[in-house]
Amino acid sequence: MNSQNGADLDRTPADSRRSSPEPGRTAFDRTPSDRVDVCIVGAGPSGALIAAELSAAGHDVVVLDAGPRFDPADRENEMENHLRPGNPEPLWGMGGKRDAYSATGDHHYPLNAARVKGIGGSTLHWQGMVMRLHEQDFELDSSVGLGADWPISYDDLRPYYAAAEEAFSVAGASDNPFSPPREQPHPLPAFPPSYSDSLFAEACESLGITTHSVPNARNSEATDEAGACVGYGTCKPVCPSGAKYDATRHVNVAEANGARIVDRAPVQRLEHDASGERVTAAVYATPDGEEHRQEAREFVLAAGGVETPRLLLLSESEQYPDGLANSSGLVGRYFMDHLFAGVGGQLDERTRQKHVGFITSESHQFYDRPDDSRTAIKLEFLNYAGPAPADVAMTADSFGDDLLDDIWSAYGNHAAMGALVEQLPRKENRVRLDHSRTDDHGNPVPDVVWRLDDRTRATIRRANEIQRSVLEELGAEITWTVGPDDTGPAFHHMGTTRMGTDPSESVVDSQLRTHDLANLTVAGSSVFVTGGAMNPTLTIAALSLKAADHLAARL
Amino acid sequence: MELTRRDVLGALSAAGVGSVSGCSDLLEDGAAGESPTEDDPITDHDVETLVALAEVVYPSGVTEIESFVREYSVVRVREDPTYARGVGETVARLDDYVAEWHDDAYADLSASARADVLEQMAVDTADPDPDGVAGERIRYYLVNELLYAFYASPTGAGLLGLENPPGHPGGTTSYREGPHE
Numbered sequence: 001m002n003s004q005n006g007a008d009l010d011r012t013p014a015d016s017r018r019s020s021p022e023p024g025r026t027a028f029d030r031t032p033s034d035r036v037d038v039c040i041v042g043a044g045p046s047g048a049l050i051a052a053e054l055s056a057a058g059h060d061v062v063v064l065d066a067g068p069r070f071d072p073a074d075r076e077n078e079m080e081n082h083l084r085p086g087n088p089e090p091l092w093g094m095g096g097k098r099d100a101y102s103a104t105g106d107h108h109y110p111l112n113a114a115r116v117k118g119i120g121g122s123t124l125h126w127q128g129m130v131m132r133l134h135e136q137d138f139e140l141d142s143s144v145g146l147g148a149d150w151p152i153s154y155d156d157l158r159p160y161y162a163a164a165e166e167a168f169s170v171a172g173a174s175d176n177p178f179s180p181p182r183e184q185p186h187p188l189p190a191f192p193p194s195y196s197d198s199l200f201a202e203a204c205e206s207l208g209i210t211t212h213s214v215p216n217a218r219n220s221e222a223t224d225e226a227g228a229c230v231g232y233g234t235c236k237p238v239c240p241s242g243a244k245y246d247a248t249r250h251v252n253v254a255e256a257n258g259a260r261i262v263d264r265a266p267v268q269r270l271e272h273d274a275s276g277e278r279v280t281a282a283v284y285a286t287p288d289g290e291e292h293r294q295e296a297r298e299f300v301l302a303a304g305g306v307e308t309p310r311l312l313l314l315s316e317s318e319q320y321p322d323g324l325a326n327s328s329g330l331v332g333r334y335f336m337d338h339l340f341a342g343v344g345g346q347l348d349e350r351t352r353q354k355h356v357g358f359i360t361s362e363s364h365q366f367y368d369r370p371d372d373s374r375t376a377i378k379l380e381f382l383n384y385a386g387p388a389p390a391d392v393a394m395t396a397d398s399f400g401d402d403l404l405d406d407i408w409s410a411y412g413n414h415a416a417m418g419a420l421v422e423q424l425p426r427k428e429n430r431v432r433l434d435h436s437r438t439d440d441h442g443n444p445v446p447d448v449v450w451r452l453d454d455r456t457r458a459t460i461r462r463a464n465e466i467q468r469s470v471l472e473e474l475g476a477e478i479t480w481t482v483g484p485d486d487t488g489p490a491f492h493h494m495g496t497t498r499m500g501t502d503p504s505e506s507v508v509d510s511q512l513r514t515h516d517l518a519n520l521t522v523a524g525s526s527v528f529v530t531g532g533a534m535n536p537t538l539t540i541a542a543l544s545l546k547a548a549d550h551l552a553a554r555l
Numbered sequence: 556m557e558l559t560r561r562d563v564l565g566a567l568s569a570a571g572v573g574s575v576s577g578c579s580d581l582l583e584d585g586a587a588g589e590s591p592t593e594d595d596p597i598t599d600h601d602v603e604t605l606v607a608l609a610e611v612v613y614p615s616g617v618t619e620i621e622s623f624v625r626e627y628s629v630v631r632v633r634e635d636p637t638y639a640r641g642v643g644e645t646v647a648r649l650d651d652y653v654a655e656w657h658d659d660a661y662a663d664l665s666a667s668a669r670a671d672v673l674e675q676m677a678v679d680t681a682d683p684d685p686d687g688v689a690g691e692r693i694r695y696y697l698v699n700e701l702l703y704a705f706y707a708s709p710t711g712a713g714l715l716g717l718e719n720p721p722g723h724p725g726g727t728t729s730y731r732e733g734p735h736e
Binding site for chain 1: 717
């Protein structure tokens with residue numbers, strides 16, 4: 001069987017509806033192109049934006065992704081599967097031998113709940129919150145003696161933040177007194193505050209806490225790319241309307257520009273030339289059991305904060321026995337995530353929860369660190385506290401009028417605050433290879449070694465104190481707290497190929513190019529030096545657009 | 556409260572039944588038959604059983620349950636043959652259980668007897684499982700389907716003050732409004 005026929009047998013309905021940008025090639029042909037300008041590994045937001053930018057500039061681009069191309073026509077069914085109990089299949093297909101992993105740190109890391117493999121990547125299931133990092137985030141060591149400084153400043157990234165907001169059609173307002181300086185309004189108006197936001201705002205005002213709008217990567221008005229949000233309320237894990245940005249938008253742009261997007265093509269390793277200075281090929285597998293080599297002038301790794309370092313470690317060679325681009329020994333080190341802190345309760349009035357699935361008010365008042373006593377805190381006021389009526393009904397042990405009474409008691413008067421808390425980079429938190437276990441291609445699986453330090457725990461406690469004071473001011477009976485002992489990750493994988501100027505202290509330079517190999521760029525949150533407490537995707541996008549500029553200059 | 560055709564469309568939308576704009580046509584000729592066929596995979600008896608269950612699990616103040624369940628179920632099963640087979644097989648299991656204690660099918664029992672059967676089969680405490688024991692299948696294919704149709708729709712959730720429940724594309728206005736007195 002030749003690979004072409006093998007690929008045909010694996011064709012999906014989504015494949016059948018696509019045409020190929022390359023003459024003489026079907027859309028589901030996964031054989032390599034002749035040597036291209038750029039080969040990008042990963043079709044999430046970073047890879048998609050770089051592919052769109054470079055293909056628009058006329059460069060030949062191939063994007064390889066380990067996961068499938070999900071059919072947008074299935075989104076409503078996926079939403080239903082999410083809403084109904086009793087459907088055991090994971091929504092985005094994560095799990096099984098392909099995605100096997102270990103988590104051997106003090107704190108278990110639920111990796112497969114935290115990512116999606118496929119065209120669009122984790123933006124398929126993300127919440128869609130898009131804030132800029134603060135100026136202090138880029139100079140944390142210099143300003144308060146915490147963590148480390150980035151090799152770039154907020155001003156270096158500022159124009160790319162604006163471009164990223166345009167790319168995501170961000171809905172936002174300029175009412176946040178704590179945000180860093182910006183040059184122009186957001187592309188779309190912010191979503192107005194919710195009814196429960198108004199309750200929180202009153203309580204916060206009494207306590208001297210300022211609330212403000214939230215920038216969302218979700219259309220508040222229709223654009224050329226997508227319609228306005230229609231309030232399905234299931235943003236995370238699936239938006240059936242397409243109003244929430246996901247990276248398939250820029251994948252589609254790249255394809256329209258002539259880029260090739262190859263799904264279900266997990267890259268097994270990168271090969272380099274005899275000098276060890278340049279990557280020559282990405283070796284990838286296809287569903288028919290074949291292995292192929294995609295050659296390119298430039299390579300971009302954009303596979304997320306876990307698979308990116310894993311692929312570098314898997315690409316060990318005689319010249320690089322500790323893995324590619326790892327002369328610093330830091331590939332996989334400094335793994336960080338944001339920690340969730342939360343407090344919730346019930347009021348003796350209706351709070352109108354669950355009408356939408358996104359947040360419309362936050363407070364960044366406690367974001368910047370006054371000194372080294374704590375890290376950053378981003379406070380959130382939730383619009384989806386407590387269960388929805390259907391959630392109660394389908395798990396209740398009563399029926400009829402008794403059930404209606406039970407739902408009345410369970411729905412409608414909840415209020416809750418969440419927070420993201422910063423975790424500083426620590427060398428012992430890392431992604432490494434677990435050689436005792438292998439994936440479906442025989443490669444060692446990633447091992448996430450993760451623990452919480454005392455400063456992070458202290459900051460979670462401080463976030464809980466603030467949250468409790470607001471809920472108490474609101475008159476809530478507090479019913480739950482997520483604190484340092486039961487916190488969990490926010491699924492933002494950062495830091496595992498950190499950026500820096502010193503090749504012995506970092507993996508990539510300020511252009512996101514590896515110190516060791518001249519034609520290998522790493523894009524995504526793995527290059528973050530510190531993580532702040534802002535949802536990372538806008539910064540991922542800004543850095544990716546910056547990397548695309550540097551790549552275009554070299555091509 | 557009276558369930559209307561608009562409620563059916565809302566419930567179908569929440570159930571992820573594709574473009575509900577085409578559902579009106581299906582509702583027009585939505586009658587079930589005596590035995591399942593490729594075109595009509597749900598029988599009159601299946602629908603009667605769902606209606607009989609809905610009368611137990613829905614609040615007592617709800618009227619026009621029969622037309623709501625009939626129209627919702629016929630469209631729902633046509634959209635999902637796997638679900639249709641599950642409904643047919645599960646109704647048969649329910650009737651088999653009832654046949655051990657009564658001379659009638661479940662749909663022909665009194666309302667109080669129907670509620671008793673659900674309790675005897677532990678449907679009230681069962682986890683929904685399409686491949687489980689009878690009570691778990693009844694919870695999955697029949698009871699939770701009916702509860703979902705009602706409480707995930709603006710009509711049922713609206714009784715609780717949630718006019719735009721998760722799964723319903725009800726716009727971005729209601730979240731800003733205060734409680735409706």
